[in-house]
Amino acid sequence: MIVLKTPKEIEIMREAGRLVARVLRVLEAEAAPGVTTADLDRLAERLITEAGAVPAFKGYRGFPATICTSINEQVVHGIPGPRVLRKGELLSIDVGVRYGGYYGDASVTFAVGGRADRRASRLMEAGKGALAAGIEKAVPGGRLSDISHAIQSFAEGRGFSVVRDYVGHGIGQAMHEDPQVPNYGPPGQGPLLKPGMVLAIEPMVNEGDYAVTCLKDGWTVVTVDRKRSVHYEHTVAVTEDGPLILTLP
Ligand code: MG
Numbered sequence: 297m298i299v300l301k302t303p304k305e306i307e308i309m310r311e312a313g314r315l316v317a318r319v320l321r322v323l324e325a326e327a328a329p330g331v332t333t334a335d336l337d338r339l340a341e342r343l344i345t346e347a348g349a350v351p352a353f354k355g356y357r358g359f360p361a362t363i364c365t366s367i368n369e370q371v372v373h374g375i376p377g378p379r380v381l382r383k384g385e386l387l388s389i390d391v392g393v394r395y396g397g398y399y400g401d402a403s404v405t406f407a408v409g410g411r412a413d414r415r416a417s418r419l420m421e422a423g424k425g426a427l428a429a430g431i432e433k434a435v436p437g438g439r440l441s442d443i444s445h446a447i448q449s450f451a452e453g454r455g456f457s458v459v460r461d462y463v464g465h466g467i468g469q470a471m472h473e474d475p476q477v478p479n480y481g482p483p484g485q486g487p488l489l490k491p492g493m494v495l496a497i498e499p500m501v502n503e504g505d506y507a508v509t510c511l512k513d514g515w516t517v518v519t520v521d522r523k524r525s526v527h528y529e530h531t532v533a534v535t536e537d538g539p540l541i542l543t544l545p
Pocket of ligand 1: 464
């Protein structure tokens with residue numbers, strides 16, 4: 297069942313989303329070479345709790361940290377720890393909060409120290425573009441898989457692949473609500489998009505093949521070919537006026 301949100305609820309979700317965006321911006325600025333992913337996690341937890349919100353991932357099915365930090369071939373759900381960041385590595389940070397009873401969820405990937413090689417830059421552009429293409433289809437009257445198809449077309453059009461095994465999701469008073477939002481598939485299928493739907497749209501775009509596997513820690517998802525991956529996510533409301541990105545500063 298897809299839960300539609302009222303404009304008032306969407307306003308609260310926008311506050312949650314603003315906090316997510318702010319935390320991501322600070323973390324990206326702090327993620328310099330020599331910093332550990334645990335350092336970033338501690339900072340995120342402090343920023344979220346000081347804002348009167350709750351880290352959404354911590355304790356979720358036993359996840360041990362506030363944020364997910366996924367480096368290079370790691371796709372999603374990397375666990376922060378003593379790992380030191382090195383210049384030029386691709387770091388994906390996923391932040392989720394609960395605020396005022398509602399969730400916000402977003403992710404960005406960037407090069408540590410701002411130095412990406414040419415192929416990494418192209419991969420990141422493909423990921424960002426795929427997310428933007430998907431968001432553009434989050435309009436009333438469209439079908440859910442229009443979003444999926446736009447994402448896949450954009451990423452594959454740039455010569456990259458989209459992960460199949462992990463998908464976006466509805467979001468609201470629960471972090472994961474219906475519907476699932478795949479990042480691939482033909483257009484024109486699935487539920488009709490209506491004002492009040494709120495979706496976490498989150499393409500994972502791989503440099504090589506789309507196949508992924510989970511490490512023995514039970515969380516970290518990596519590409520099977522160990523080539524790099526990027527992950528961009530926004531929480532987006534479908535409104536009469538078009539897509540409204542809630543996870544912006
Ligand atoms: Mg998500």
